[in-house]
Amino acid sequence: MKESIEHLIQEPHIADIIRAVGEIETKPSGGVYLDLLESIVSQQLSVKASETIFRRFLLLFRDAYPDASVLSSMTPEQLRPAGISQQKARYLQSAARFASGHNLENKAWDNMSDEEIIKFLTNIDGVGRWTAEMLLVFSLRRPDVFPVDDLGIRHAMVRLFGLQETGSELKNTMIRLAEPWRPWRTTATLYLWRWKDQF
Numbered sequence: 001m002k003e004s005i006e007h008l009i010q011e012p013h014i015a016d017i018i019r020a021v022g023e024i025e026t027k028p029s030g031g032v033y034l035d036l037l038e039s040i041v042s043q044q045l046s047v048k049a050s051e052t053i054f055r056r057f058l059l060l061f062r063d064a065y066p067d068a069s070v071l072s073s074m075t076p077e078q079l080r081p082a083g084i085s086q087q088k089a090r091y092l093q094s095a096a097r098f099a100s101g102h103n104l105e106n107k108a109w110d111n112m113s114d115e116e117i118i119k120f121l122t123n124i125d126g127v128g129r130w131t132a133e134m135l136l137v138f139s140l141r142r143p144d145v146f147p148v149d150d151l152g153i154r155h156a157m158v159r160l161f162g163l164q165e166t167g168s169e170l171k172n173t174m175i176r177l178a179e180p181w182r183p184w185r186t187t188a189t190l191y192l193w194r195w196k197d198q199f
Helices: 002-008 012-021 032-042 047-058 068-073 076-082 086-102 114-121 129-138 151-161 167-181 185-196
Strands: none
Touching (some): 012 151, 012 185, 032 047, 114 129, 129 185, 151 167, 167 185
16 A cells, blocks of 8 residues: 555645545455445445444354355345345345356456456446445455545545535546546545544
């Protein structure tokens, strides 16, 4: 992360955040498949709620590991005790079936661009661009991801730059303001998330 920090501190806005937040660490990835399931569980939930539900979800399985063949054969009723809705149960099972057919842990991700990976993963029912971008950030450690549709990032950018725009105009402004952060927008994103949590 040192190289990215050296680049980002040249831009005053993100430099102020880096100094305010200090050094940050990201949790180790559990692997693309497990991270995919966790991202689906976390959709539209707070961090605390999603962590609780995902922990309960894992406990439904032997060795706390949701084997793809086992998960794909379960009913929504079997997943409900963990707090998994019927819709998310369907999404999780779609991800399990997809993982079974594509060997996600050994896929040649390095041969694919970020956009190619997003297009590939969004073939899964319930996986949109945001979920795919979370995998790019936390599982595949891609350096230049900027999830402009993430609500937390939007709130942080509005506060940081005093933005008044809304809708597509806000999105376009955010993309423009983040341009100086290339090719390390992932690190900037991590700092924006952490900074947002402080207010």
